[in-house]
Amino acid sequence: MSEHGMGASVRRKEDYRFLTGNGHYLDDMVRPRQTFACFVRSPHAHAKIRGIDTSSAASAPGVIGIFTGKDLEADGVGPLICGWGITDKNGEPHKAPAHPALATDEVRHVGDQLAVVIAETLEQARDGAELVSVDYEELPAVVLPKNAMDASSPLVHADVPNNLCYDWELGDKAATEAAFSNAAHVTSIDIVNNRLVPNAIEPRAAIGEYDAGSENLTLYTTSQNPHVARLVLSAFNGIAPEHKLRVIAPDVGGGFGSKIFIYAEETVCLWAARKVRRPVKWTASRSEAFQTDAHGRDHVTHAELAMDADGKFLGLRVNTIANMGAYLSTFATCVPSYLYATLLAGQYTTPAIYCDVQAVFTNTTPVDALRGAGRPEATYVIERLVETAAKETGVAPSELRRRNMVAADAYPYQTPVIMQYDCGNYGASLDEAMRIADHTGFAARKAEAQSRGKLRGIGFSAYIEACGIAPSAAVGSLGAGVGLWEAGQIRFNPTGNVTVFTGSHSHGQGHETTFAQIISERLGVPFENIDVVHGDTDKVMFGMGTYGSRSAAVGGSALVKAADKIIEKGRKIAAHILEASEDDIEFANGNFTVAGTDKAMNIGEVAFAAYVPHNYPEGLEPGLNETAVYDPLNFSFPAGTHICEVEIDPDTGAVEIVNYTAVDDFGTVINPMIVAGQVQGGVAHGVGQALHEGCNYDENGQLITGSFMDYSMPRADNTPSVDIGYTSVPSPSNPLGVKGCGEAGAIAAPAATINAVVDALWDLGVHDIAMPATAHKIWQSIRAAKAAA
Amino acid sequence: MSVSVSMTVNGEAVSGNVEGRTLLVQFIREHLGLTGTHVGCDTSQCGACVVHINGTSKKSCTTLAVQADGADIKTIEGLANGDELHPMQAAFREHHGLQCGFCTPGMVMSAVDLVKENPSPSEQEIRDWLEGNLCRCTGYHNIVKAIKAGAEAMRG
Ligand code: FES
Ligand code: FES
Numbered sequence: 026m027s028e029h030g031m032g033a034s035v036r037r038k039e040d041y042r043f044l045t046g047n048g049h050y051l052d053d054m055v056r057p058r059q060t061f062a063c064f065v066r067s068p069h070a071h072a073k074i075r076g077i078d079t080s081s082a083a084s085a086p087g088v089i090g091i092f093t094g095k096d097l098e099a100d101g102v103g104p105l106i107c108g109w110g111i112t113d114k115n116g117e118p119h120k121a122p123a124h125p126a127l128a129t130d131e132v133r134h135v136g137d138q139l140a141v142v143i144a145e146t147l148e149q150a151r152d153g154a155e156l157v158s159v160d161y162e163e164l165p166a167v168v169l170p171k172n173a174m175d176a177s178s179p180l181v182h183a184d185v186p187n188n189l190c191y192d193w194e195l196g197d198k199a200a201t202e203a204a205f206s207n208a209a210h211v212t213s214i215d216i217v218n219n220r221l222v223p224n225a226i227e228p229r230a231a232i233g234e235y236d237a238g239s240e241n242l243t244l245y246t247t248s249q250n251p252h253v254a255r256l257v258l259s260a261f262n263g264i265a266p267e268h269k270l271r272v273i274a275p276d277v278g279g280g281f282g283s284k285i286f287i288y289a290e291e292t293v294c295l296w297a298a299r300k301v302r303r304p305v306k307w308t309a310s311r312s313e314a315f316q317t318d319a320h321g322r323d324h325v326t327h328a329e330l331a332m333d334a335d336g337k338f339l340g341l342r343v344n345t346i347a348n349m350g351a352y353l354s355t356f357a358t359c360v361p362s363y364l365y366a367t368l369l370a371g372q373y374t375t376p377a378i379y380c381d382v383q384a385v386f387t388n389t390t391p392v393d394a395l396r397g398a399g400r401p402e403a404t405y406v407i408e409r410l411v412e413t414a415a416k417e418t419g420v421a422p423s424e425l426r427r428r429n430m431v432a433a434d435a436y437p438y439q440t441p442v443i444m445q446y447d448c449g450n451y452g453a454s455l456d457e458a459m460r461i462a463d464h465t466g467f468a469a470r471k472a473e474a475q476s477r478g479k480l481r482g483i484g485f486s487a488y489i490e491a492c493g494i495a496p497s498a499a500v501g502s503l504g505a506g507v508g509l510w511e512a513g514q515i516r517f518n519p520t521g522n523v524t525v526f527t528g529s530h531s532h533g534q535g536h537e538t539t540f541a542q543i544i545s546e547r548l549g550v551p552f553e554n555i556d557v558v559h560g561d562t563d564k565v566m567f568g569m570g571t572y573g574s575r576s577a578a579v580g581g582s583a584l585v586k587a588a589d590k591i592i593e594k595g596r597k598i599a600a601h602i603l604e605a606s607e608d609d610i611e612f613a614n615g616n617f618t619v620a621g622t623d624k625a626m627n628i629g630e631v632a633f634a635a636y637v638p639h640n641y642p643e644g645l646e647p648g649l650n651e652t653a654v655y656d657p658l659n660f661s662f663p664a665g666t667h668i669c670e671v672e673i674d675p676d677t678g679a680v681e682i683v684n685y686t687a688v689d690d691f692g693t694v695i696n697p698m699i700v701a702g703q704v705q706g707g708v709a710h711g712v713g714q715a716l717h718e719g720c721n722y723d724e725n726g727q728l729i730t731g732s733f734m735d736y737s738m739p740r741a742d743n744t745p746s747v748d749i750g751y752t753s754v755p756s757p758s759n760p761l762g763v764k765g766c767g768e769a770g771a772i773a774a775p776a777a778t779i780n781a782v783v784d785a786l787w788d789l790g791v792h793d794i795a796m797p798a799t800a801h802k803i804w805q806s807i808r809a810a811k812a813a814a
Numbered sequence: 815m816s817v818s819v820s821m822t823v824n825g826e827a828v829s830g831n832v833e834g835r836t837l838l839v840q841f842i843r844e845h846l847g848l849t850g851t852h853v854g855c856d857t858s859q860c861g862a863c864v865v866h867i868n869g870t871s872k873k874s875c876t877t878l879a880v881q882a883d884g885a886d887i888k889t890i891e892g893l894a895n896g897d898e899l900h901p902m903q904a905a906f907r908e909h910h911g912l913q914c915g916f917c918t919p920g921m922v923m924s925a926v927d928l929v930k931e932n933p934s935p936s937e938q939e940i941r942d943w944l945e946g947n948l949c950r951c952t953g954y955h956n957i958v959k960a961i962k963a964g965a966e967a968m969r970g
Binding site: 036037039040041042043044045046047048050052053055148224225226227228276277278279281310311312532533534535698699701702705706707708709710732733734738739740741742744746747770 | 833835843847848849850851852853854855856857859860862889890891893894899903906907908910912913914915916917918919922940941942943944945947948949950951952953954955956957958
């Protein structure tokens with residue numbers, strides 16, 4: 026392994042600028058003559074807009090323009106879209122009610138925007154927005170997903186009966202019913218997957234800019250996928266044709282899914298820039314972020330597991346009500362369907378699975394993909410069920426899992442819910458996690474804790490996820506409106522250094538480092554001579570962006586293909602100059618060598634020859650610059666076992682995570698330091714969901730947890746350190762053998778944590794606890810169980 | 815109504831006209847163009863905006879520019895010695911204590927102040943100190959490791 030090649034913990038290229046305050050985040054940008062936008066937002070969860078009076082705002086100091094939804098309509102700006110079509114149980118398409126960027130007739134959640142004020146300064150824009158007076162007629166709101174379909178519930182959209190976006194199913198219902206009728210034991214659970222607010226620490230922001238000379242528009246935006254934003258803003262919102270629109274996503278301060286989507290604010294800033302003929306800038310306040318960033322999760326689920334007398338899983342039956350919020354965000358529909366139910370086999374050989382999902386509208390912020398997107402929800406269902414089943418049947422949780430795991434030699438393994446797992450070794454991860462967590466020592470630790478009056482519990486989560494998203498034809502057949510390949514380009518400059526362009530987007534993942542490692546390893550170019558460019562539609566050919574732990578598997582693979590093309594061309598050039606046959610040229614460590622001789626050329630010399638083609642193969646194009654597109658063969662399937670050990674103070678209900686072990690199979694690891702960082706961050710996210718985070722609305726749809734004062738984020742003093750191990754089976758589905766690591770922690774941790782909490786409380790009679798398992802909730806559960814005993 | 819303020823920022827005398835409501839972080843970012851100090855919230859919770867005021871870490875989103883009149887301010891841009899990173903910055907890099915980098919300036923400025931108060935902080939002391947600094951990316955594990963190492967390097 027070279028110092029900067031694959032498998033080395035190379036320190037990151039991007040760190041110097043971030044550590045010295047030289048990052049270029051969106052709000053840091055100042056465009057000449059820029060103006061500021063402030064949105065007028067609904068204080069009500071649901072109301073009719075009877076009128077908007079902008080007259081006093083219009084004459085306020087510094088105000089340049091005020092626009093409402095009518096202005097957008099008049100200009101033909103299309104509504105915001107949802108890009109994944111779901112076909113329901115009856116073969117009907119999902120309900121897609123209109124989602125105007127500025128609400129015209131009704132507002133449907135707190136924070137729903139209905140007008141924008143543009144002014145010389147931010148303060149003037151805010152002051153102006155205060156002066157816009159809106160005549161609302163308040164309407165009743167529906168808030169909880171479980172009530173949404175009730176006949177007595179108000180309708181979020183008059184044209185969507187029962188607030189039902191779709192009623193969808195997957196799996197063989199009859200076979201699953203049969204499995205249950207033959208079961209020796211059935212375990213059932215009712216669980217809620219709590220609603221989360223993404224809270225990247227950088228708030229969303231946008232600057233729209235119009236160049237009157239070229240008639241080109243530029244959007245600077247906090248996006249995980251600038252090309253997708255350009256495509257949607259052109260093709261659906263109709264703001265400018267693609268070739269007249271440039272989208273730039275500079276340094277982005279975390280995304281976690283929330284910056285995938287094409288939101289109202291960037292759409293409006295871009296459109297308004299042409300209206301006011303000046304750059305228009307908007308940066309979300311944290312309060313706006315709470316109200317308008319697409320939230321995550323929010324499922325209500327009933328699940329049942331059928332087993333035979335030996336504890337073999339026979340069937341799994343799952344019903345989920347998934348909250349879509351007030352409108353469909355960009356990819357909302359696929360999250361509780363194809364990103365969820367397709368993973369319900371987990372690591373197990375359950376032969377019959379049936380899942381149906383009712384996706385419903387409520388008067389809350391739209392819900393969409395958040396770190397893991399559907400897969401954390403699936404893992405939570407399976408791993409809570411399995412743990413509960415183990416408790417009920419008296420089989421050790423590890424043993425019950427082992428009995429049902431897909432065997433290491435059973436790949437490719439076809440699950441009953443679409444996915445075909447390409448490789449894995451789940452037992453190995455379980456063993457390794459138990460070893461690192463010192464599972465055998467747990468009984469003694471529990472006894473010791475008991476002697477101090479503390480309750481100890483241990484919980485497992487054997488998760489699987491589908492990453493490397495995704496084979497385009499496969500997702501197309503499931504309703505995706507886009508292909509999910511990735512593009513990469515390797516450009517040698519004449520002096521031998523390299524500029525790499527990728528359609529992936531880094532917002533913390535460190536692609537400038539890992540992608541340079543891939544190129545350094547493949548082409549033998551010194552790491553410091555490689556620069557990675559991303560996030561600009563004018564520089565990068567195209568790209569689908571970064572989410573679903575896809576960048577290394579798909580974006581990295583595109584670069585491998587481009588590197589192969591570079592070597593092929595370089596071989597021709599070297600053969601010519603070294604006066605050898607092409608077949609005799611070997612390439613290794615950056616050198617083209619005539620086999621069996623010491624005649625060689627470095628790839629830098631080849632690049633120079635390609636740009637100064639004086640002595641050059643006839644008919645070969647000058648230059649050394651190759652582009653490749655990679656469309657994956659299959660998803661990749663990272664999997665592993667996480668073990669959480671907690672100690673609970675029964676007098677206060679306070680939980681301390683005393684050990685957290687993560688053993689993951691991510692296939693080939695490019696940079697172990699970065700991968701460990703992704704696991705730690707993911708686990709913090711998952712532990713946050715399990716113990717702290719929960720987004721709540723009151724019965725009128727007011728957001729109760731609308732700031733960091735009310736919404737409990739994982740903090741340094743309540744987040745565990747993580748013991749990390751790997752069991753790597755390289756993925757056969759991409760040339761790097763990678764699987765993806767960005768979401769695993771958030772997928773595995775909630776179940777591991779709650780299983781540990783429930784284990785600690787089981788003997789007291791507490792058999793379930795809803796997330797977030799706060800001290801208060803635990804204390805109440807203990808009291809209730811004692812009262813019932 | 816505009817008020818004039820002067821202060822020292824990263825060793826340079828600066829002055830400007832601000833409104834009474836202008837926050838120190840706005841003065842630093844918008845008037846001085848020093849955009850390394852970030853804004854992550856509006857309730858004084860996230861710590862992305864931490865700078866040193868007269869040698870002590872403070873949230874610049876919760877300080878008015880006029881309150882800092884006459885003060886000695888240090889921001890993340892003033893921490894390194896030329897091209898040479900401050901030991902705390904170097905430790906964050908070495909221990910991968912940052913991912914997206916947005917919380918990082920505040921984290922580093924907080925950490926430097928912690929070490930001034932407590933040259934040899936334990937893991938628990940570091941975690942407690944960071945109570946006012948949020949990071950969504952790292953899970954804090956590597957930030958804690960980095961601060962421990964940075965403290966050691968600062969002790970020399
Ligand atoms: S900006 Fe969040 S605490 Fe200052
Ligand atoms: S590194 Fe992204 S918020 Fe801390």
